[in-house]
Each structure stands twice: as C-alpha cells, then as structure tokens.
Amino acid sequence: MAPPAQSQRSPSPSQPSGKGEVSDLKSQLRQLAGSRAPGVDDSKRELFKKVISYMTIGIDVTSVFGEMVMCSATSDIVLKKMCYLYVGNYAKVNPDLALLTINFLQRDCKDEDPMIRGLALRSLCSLRVANLVEYLVGPLASGLKDNNSYVRTVAVIGVLKLYHISASTCIDADFPLTLKHLMLDDPDPQVVANCLSALQEIWSSEASTSEEAAREREALISKPVIYHLLNRIKVFSEWAQCLVLELVAKYLPSDSNDIFDIMNLLEDRLQHANGAVVLATIKVFLHLTLSMTDVHQQVYERIKAPMLTLVSSGSPEQSYAVLSHLHLLVMRAPFIFASDYKHFYCQYNEPSYVKKLKLEMLTAVANESNTYEIVTELCEYAANVDIPIARESIRAVGKIALQQYDVNAIVDRLLQFLEMEKDYVTAEALVLVKDLLRKYPQWSHDCIAVVGSISSKNVQEPKAKAALIWMLGEYSQDMHDAPYILESLIENWDDEHSADVRLHLLTAVMKCFFKRPPETQKALGAALAAGLADFHQDVHDRALFYYRLLQYDVSVTERVVNPPKQAVSVFADTQSSEIKDRIFDEFNSLSVVYQKPSYMFTDKEHRGPFEFSDELGNLSIVAESADNGVPSQRVEANDKDLLLSTSEKEESRGTTYNGSAYSAPLYDGSSASFPAADTQSELAISSTTAAGNAPSSSLAIDDLLGLGLPATPAPAPPPPSLKLKSKAVLDPSAFQQKWRQLPISLSQEFSMSPQGVAALTTPQALLRHMQADSIYCIASGGQSPNFKFFFFAQKAEESSNFLVECIINTSTAKAQIKIKADDQSSSEAFSDVFQSALSKFGVP
C-alpha cells in the first residue's frame, strides 16, 4: 500500500484534496470500530496505513483521533503499533484527545505479553502532555521492576521522557535513584546503557541548581562506576560501547597503572569495524595520556593505521567524519604523519570537502624529506579542472614554501604557475609570490623578473591585483615599468571597484615616488587627487594623510612610507591555540568537523550529553586553608589545558607584530595579538619618532596601511575610578554558575613586566598580591611557564560581581584575560583596575 499518488507529487500540507479523503477515512474507520467480523483487522490495517501515510507527508489527520482510539481495542499487534505511532505524533497538540488514550495504554501496560507492556509504556511516555504525568508514575515504577528486560529498557528511557515533560514529578518519584541502582545491578546491558544515558541527561541539567545532582554527576565518572562499566564493555552493543567510552574519556585516572590498565583493556576496540567505537576509544587514549608526552606520542602512532583504514572503508560520509578527526590530529602533530603523506593525496572522484581537508593535511606534513613529492602532486591538482581545488592547491604550495627552509624549487614552481596563463592560477600565484617575498626578500630578483612580465590587464581579482600593486611599489627600483604600470592603473582609478586595491595603489605610488621621483611625480599627483576625491572614507583619509605628510616634511614621509624592512618570520595563524585546544578537548564531536569549539555553534544546554565541564566543571576544587576568610582554591585538574597549549603558544609568539615595518596587502593584522609596546616593533618605531609620540604614531601608520589594528588606548591607564569591596565573598559553585551564565564582556591580551614574570614562580604568590587590590582568586593552577587563574571581585557599593579568567605565560610575558561581569558597562573600568594591579606585581 503506497501513499496516495497525489501526495507524491506535492508534499505540501495544504492540499485541497486532503480534507475530503480524511473525512472519508473517518467514516470508514467509524464503521469498523465496533465490528467483530472476521477479516476486520485486515481492513483496519489498510485504513491505518492510509492515516499514517497522510501523517508522514504532513496532512493533518487529527480529526480521526477518536476513531483511531476506538479501533485500537484489538489484539492485533501491528494495528496497535500503528495506533501508538499515530497517538504519539498528535497527543502533544491535542492534550484533550490524549486523555482518551490513557485508559487503553494503561491497560496494555499490564498485559501479559511483555512486548505489549513495553510498547504501551513507550507510547504512554511519548505523549508529551504535561497534565497527564500523574498517569505515568505508576506504570513507570512497575516497568522499572518488570522481569522482562525489554520492558525495563523502555521504562528507563520512559523516565527520561517523564523528566523532560515534568522534571519535578520525575525527581519526586525518586526515579534517578532507581536508575542509579539499575545501572549498577541490572544484568541486561541495554538497560544499563539506557540508565547511563538517562542519568547523564538528568543530572547534567539538575546540576546547575542542585549540588547533590552535581555530586551524582561527578560520581558517574568515579573509579568504581567506570570500572564497573569497563569490565563489561564487550557485552554492550556497539552503540552502548560508544556511550561508555565517552564517559571513560572524562575519567581522571588515579595513577599511571590505572591508565595502562584501561588502555590495555580497550586496545582491541581499535580494531572495531564501527568508526564511532574506534573514535570514542581514541578519545579515551588521547585524554588519558595527555600528561605523558612519550606515551601520548605512541598513541598517535598506534591509532594511525586504524584511522586510515576507516577513512578508506565505509561510505564517503563515514570516511569524511573520520578524516576530519585525522585532520585534527595531523594538524596537532604533523611530524608523526610525515611518512603517510601519500594517504592524503586526493582521489579523482572525491567531493571537494574531502579534498580540502586532504590539501591542508598535505601542507601540514610537508617536511624536508617529502616536500618534493608533495609539491609535485599539488602542482598536478593546480592544473585540475576543478577550479576551487586548483586554487586551494596553489595556496597549499605557497604555504609549504613559507614553512620550508629550502624553497628554491618551490619558487620555481610558483613562477611556472604564473606562466600557465590561466586567470585563477595567476591570481592565486601572485598572492603567494607576494607572501613569499615578505618572508624571503632574497628571492626578489627571480620573482620580480617573472612578475614584471605579467600584464596587469590580465589580473582582475582584487586580492591578486592588490598583491601585484604591492610588489610594484615595493620593488619599483627593480621593475623597469613599475611607474608606468602604476600610472596606467591610476588612470583607471574610477573603474577600480575594490577600495582595498585603491588603498594599495596609493601606498605603492608613494613608495615608487621615493625610489624613482621624476618618473612617478605625475602619477603621484594624479593618485593623491583621485584619492582625496574618493568617496570611500579610508581611501580618502589615507590620501589626505600622505598629502599632509608630504607637505610637512618629505624626508619624514620617506621614513614613514619606506622604512627599513624586516622579513616576516612566521605568518599569523588564523585560529588561536586556545580554540584549537578546545576543539581537541571535544574530540569525537561535531566541533571537529566544523573546526569550531561547541560554544560557537550550540546553545549551552545542547553541548552534548557528555559535556560535563565548562571552564571550571572539570576542576576538582579543593578548599585550601583560607588565611583571611577569603575562599582561595587550587586547580588540580585543568593543567592539561595549559600543558597542551604550550608548544603552540610559543609558536605563535613570533607572529605578533611585524606590521608597521613591513606593510603588505592582506596582512590580517587584527588576527595577530597586538601588544602595546612589543620589543619586536621597536625598529619601526624608532624610525618614525619624528612624526610624534612613538607608539601612537606607529599605530597611525598601521591604520593608514589598512591593517585594521585596534586602536589601543595610551599605555598609561587613567587612575582607576572603580572601587572594589575589600572583603568580597563568592563561593565556588556560585562562581561556576555565574561563569556559565554570563557572556564574555571583555577579552584582552597584554604584556607583563619582567619583574612580574620573575615573581611568578608559584600561583600562590600572585594570589596574595591581587588580594591586596581586593581581587580574589577562586581557582588557580598550572606550572611554569603557563599559569591559569580564576579571579573575582565585587563592587564596593553594590553586589555586582566581576569574574576573570587570566592565563599567564611567563616565557612570552603575556597575560590573556577574559572578563565577565554582572554589570557589563563597568568591565572596561574593572579591566583597568585589574591590569594596573597586575602590573604592580613583582615591583618592590
């Protein structure tokens, strides 16, 4: 019996013919309702099927509710099931009608056939009608005690359903406790698994209001429970295994024996054909070994083969899910995967979302031994018919060139791209050559020769055009035609739609002017005139700035426009290491696929059934002997967060600031952390002092060059206007709750004084110092060079709280703070107080 033909054509719920058919069904059902004639069940089945098929395609069949219920008095289980399905679907919107079904469902819950009991109980709990919950408690209680395991599995999930309809009814009936006992005692693995799912959901949502629930939730990851589940891991279904493994990944092992016991026990799970089981196991392995560097690395080696097997077996969708995780691991530890680069070659028929991941992996694993082959392969893709992938491939070649020491051969390839005469290839290659020159100015000679031969008419994409113009300005002394090309570009000023290109054109013509004045003078005049008349604010302002600067003093202008260059050592990473660590913490979840931590794409309550921790959740807060009544606690557990990020933090150190000296198109200055007075920038600043007060002038230049750096306030903060309460009190759970609820109102990074860094040998030292400024620590942890603190403070006159997460890296002398506040408007002021307090640390 197929759904009616007309419904196949249009799934729209507002079908004109739907109504007539439904009323037809209604009368037919009515006729059959009381009938006991032989064969009546078969006719009912046909009618029921029709009703269900209408329901599926979205036709409203609520009007036959009464008839459906009347017909449900039957012993035919197929009929019953269809009726249950129907009732479950419509009860929520028709609570009055739902009441009609309670009777027969309750009766069925006492049926002698366990199958019927289970089905009825499931349907009863699926009604989702709040005022019917009183009818659920009795059947659920007996369902949980039923001697048939099918009924018990249904009842356990039923408890969870009840919780979602009416949490208080569920808690009052003490169901969570019953589930806890079932979880530990029931012989049926699926009952146990369902208890675990239900309890995780219930206790996670209760934990914010009830300390007991929070404790119970913690108890789920206690050693006895974990071992109880782990010892039976093989009797669970593969899905339940995933559930248990997710839980185990949260477990904090007591010692290394504990870790090795668990890993040995789970070793064979890595050979499972179900990718979900394997990934869940890998998560356990990775998390358990976080603090054991060498073992952690062995884990990477161990999981390589199983992951590659999963990537190449199974459907493309499954393999994509695994590949995303492999991608994450490759990015974290490229050197471990360097010899496996051939696995990341793209295959002919792969979708582009897979190819993209593979290209990034190829880029990451490139090292001295495999670069030649990888780049050769990438060059094949560059000629590919798939243009987006061809572009990505060229970018990948460029990235490899930027991360390698021996770029000789790669530069040649890039230059070959420029000769391929395909628009998009030329465009991508130009952008890359520009980046390459910023890092390796020594290659300028070869590159310029080729770039000079490119006709600017063939370059249309703004990014590429900007790159070309930047090179024209920067290397105008080596490029014979530079002034004339710039001139012709300026002639077409009005046709240039991209403001970015016009900005670069201004700067380039300025640079060119100082290198080849007579040839450029005319073009410069035209450019400044066009710039001053430009409707785009930034272009206008920059033109005006250059104009006035030239008026003021030409030699100063030259120092501003053409300062001595410093090669870029490392380009800024687009994603902060903190975000990457977050994603790693959320291994085996959507965060990995989206490459975003969960807070960026889900609401708090949907972070996942296993999401226990949020900031503090994972820390076991141990009360220390409080010396003056102020709660001060130490972090025990969250060190992993700090340990992990160390290496990457150090990597990104070099990326901070090279903008003012070496301005170039596309340098995304805002993504780099910007210290107000970084030592690396001194070179540029010293050369521009004539323009005024040192730091602010360097900022001005950055801004003019389109770097979009935030205008940080002057280094000396104004005297703090905010008064803090001297004896503020906030207990840890209140802190935790607030930290969860409040949004981040301010996030900053700044440098610490050398004395402060030197004084920070233990977290305790800083705690005492900050207390003097009425800023109290609630939790702290870490060891040199990474420390993490949670502070709080309260306003003197009102009970308004400030919460601060502060991460200090002593090797880079940087502090990152995140402030959350009840009164967000004062968080700026508080930040000043906090920073000035911190700046005094270590100063005698």
Add this chain to the structure above:
Amino acid sequence: MISQFFVLSQRGDNIVFRDYRGEVQKGSAEIFFRKVKFWKEDGEEEAPPVFNVDGVNYFHVKVVGLLFVATTRVNVSPSLVLELLQRIARVIKDYLGVLNEDSLRKNFVLVYELLDEVVDFGYVQTTSTEVLKSYVFNEPIVVDAARLQPLSPASIFMQGTKRMPGTAVTKSVVANEPGGRKREEIFVDIIEKISVTFSSSGYILTSEIDGTIQMKSYLTGNPEIRLALNEDLSIGKGGRSIYDYRSSTGSGPVILDDCNFHESVRLDSFDMDRTLSLVPPDGEFPVMNYRMTQEFKPPFRINTLIEEAGPLKAEVIIKISAEFSSSITANTIVVEMPVPKYTTRVSFALDPGAVGQRTDFKEPNKKLEWGLKKIVGGSEHTLRAKLTFSQESHGNITKEVGPVNMTFTIPMYNASKLQVKYLQIAKKSSTYNPYRWVRYVTQANSYVARI
C-alpha cells in the same frame, strides 16, 4: 542522540519522518532539502554530510539515491550518527530485500516499526536485524527486483556472469519465499576497491586496495562458521620483509597494512592459522575491512597520446590494455578525459569491428566519455578522438587536458590475492549442507592516468 530521523526522495518528498524528541522544528526536512539542493558555500558544489543551520545539526548519507537524514541540536559524535544512518539503511534493506524508493513507500509502516525499535527518544537501542526480528511484526511487501535498476553494491554480481544467483542477494532476511521453505545459503563476498595513479610516463605513483569481506547469511539456527584466509597473510608494516618485492608478481605473501573486524568475529586462532570464527547474525554485514598499499599488478594499463594537428585541432589516442587472464571479463567500463575548455567538437574513431562501445563528448563539462560493455582479459582497445578548438591553444596542450579516469568492475578477480580458502559451517546433521557462495569482485575507486 538524535532528535529526528527522516528519509527523503531525490525530489525532496518525505518518505518516512520520525520525530523522537520534539526539539527540532517540524519544517526541518524542507530546510534541509533546500540547503542541500542549493549548496554553494565556500565554492563547494556539494553539501558535506554534516552541517549546521540555525543551531540544528543535519547529518545525511546518500543510499541508492535516497537521503537518510538525522537532526539534533546536541554536539554529538558525527561518526556515530553517520554510522547509524548507514546502519538503518542496511537494516531496512535486510528486511525489504531491495532498498529503493518504491520498496520504502510500499513498506513504510514496517519501516516505522523498525525505527521505533532502533531508536528510542534519540538513543540507539539496537541495529541488529537479528534482535529486531523478535520485535517487528509487519511482513515486508517484496518488490520485484528484476524490474528495477540494479542499485545495491551487491547487484554488481548480477551483471556479466551467469554463475551468480543474482536474486538471492536481494532476498529479504525475514520474508519466506513463495515455495514456503527458506533456502539455506550463505554468501561471502570479497569486494575490493582499487585506487591507482599512473604518472605521465606510466609509472605507478600510488596504489591502494580497500577491501571488505562481506557476509550475508540466510542460515537458520545460527551455526558457527569458520572462514580461513591465506595462511601467509600478514598484517601491519612490521610484517613487511624480504618478500616485499616478490609480491607484485602474484605469488608471495599477502601483506595488509591494517584491518578491522565485525563485532561477532572471534580471532582466537587468527594468529595461528588465519582463521576467523563467527556466528553470523542475520542480514548483511562486513566481516572484515582491510587496506593494502603493497604493490600489485594493476588490471589495466592506460596509454594516452595527444598531438596537436594544426592550430585549431588536436588528436587524442587512448589505449587500454587488459592485463589479466583471458578467462576473466571486466564489465561496465567507462573511460573519461577532460579536454580543453575551448573544445567545440570531437569526432571519434574506434577499433574496426568494435562492439558494445559508445563514445560521447560531454559538452557542458568538456569531457570525453568512452564506454565499453566488457573487456576480455589480455585484449587491447583504442580510441581516437579528433578535437576541434574555437581558439588557438597557447603553450602546452597537455596542461589543458586530463587526467584520464577509468571506472570498471571485474568479477571473479581480486587484486590483493587475499582469498577465502574455505568456509566451514558447523554441521547440525549429516544431511545439512547449505549452499555456500564465495565471490570476488574488484572495482575501480580512483583509477587515474596523468598525461
């Protein structure tokens, strides 16, 4: 944990729709379909299997042209959900025999019944066809498989060779045959997907075999089965030894890079005699997946020649040589090659007396396509194509064409030399002698020759 599950037809109609938790709006199927159909993010033309729209995560897998979709607001394991969707499709196929839009529509009540037992309130309960049997009561309405396009991966056996009992693999696990009694039989398929990339000089750049030993059992009473593989099979790179070079000639040991096994497989004696023992559950499932990068002899050689013939013309010659035994025949071969964007016309010339071949110039995506119904081992086939251009090609024409890609299926052939030496069924009585089918097939996954 999922919130909803639904199956959409190619046109976007709901075939089944089950809301487990009521957390995602009812219009999700429409939102999903529109998003997938008009996907244009990041220059990608195809929607990834997982994406997020307004806080709702959509997962989908494509099975026989249908979209199996799950939604959730929770940050779940993507592998788990995608695996689940695939598994639901498999369970449905076990029940219906044939999985396609028609059979789903005819059996949607049965499918609902299955869905109710597979997932409860978003949590997976069981996906075992075996276990589900005791909870599911609808009888499948079997659709006629012969009438339909072959769609399932197993249907590759129906083409080409007569030795295969083609209908058996489309038989429902639960439905009885018209004759009344079920036929006792078991199928073991060794399916290998091979990927080879040849350099422009014909040298093998990369090669890989991804294999599956798939089993489908119609045996009653769940007897234990022993499956013996090559005795000299070794696993892991550590097993690589002095034999490494001999292997490509065909003799010598089979060395797998890695493999994984179905839950039911017991490996007690695997290390000793390479025997897997298992009690096969009902329905279709992979006993073992394996991966091999050991060198092997590729079944086809592809030679391509391109010559410019005047300013607006070029000639392409593609020669395919089948380098396997003449007792074996490959089927459904397609060779395709992208040609320069400015190609306007192509004229083809085949070998004299060629039968069962077709040629085509796919104008919109500028591709040559050459289809061959079958290729007998040891034979050679050539295609000549004359290209006409609308503009002069600047520079090197070889940079504007290719690579050549080839797809094919070769029954009774396996590139890895992995074999099922014997399939032993624990005997219930002396008269019990079920049918056993062990079948091999090799398919091209990515078979590419660069120019």
